Amino acid sequence: MLYELFVSGDTKAKDSRELNNIINKYGENAIEELRKRSKDPSLSLRDRRHWRRLLRFATTSSDALSGKLNF
Numbered sequence: 001m002l003y004e005l006f007v008s009g010d011t012k013a014k015d016s017r018e019l020n021n022i023i024n025k026y027g028e029n030a031i032e033e034l035r036k037r038s039k040d041p042s043l044s045l046r047d048r049r050h051w052r053r054l055l056r057f058a059t060t061s062s063d064a065l066s067g068k069l070n071f
Contacts, residue, residue, distance in 0.1 A: 015057050022054070031058060 007015070023030045037043065038051040 015054055019054055019058055023058075031055070034058060 019030075022033065026033045034051055034055040038048050038055050040048065040051075043051075
């Protein structure tokens with residue numbers, strides 16, 4: 001919900017596409033994969049923030065896990 005208030009339409013569309021790709025690739029393990037990437041110390045801080053943003057989007061959007069993301 002808060003994600004939608006503070007993120008531009010372009011960023012939402014990009015995140016939606018990327019999250020759909022992650023869900024298609026990892027299925028039910030998508031959230032766990034996003035958590036793992038968001039805490040991976042071998043990634044840069046910028047990359048970890050990116051994965052945290054996608055994780056937040058996936059867990060707060062009602063359509064994210066059902067694969068019905070359309071922005």
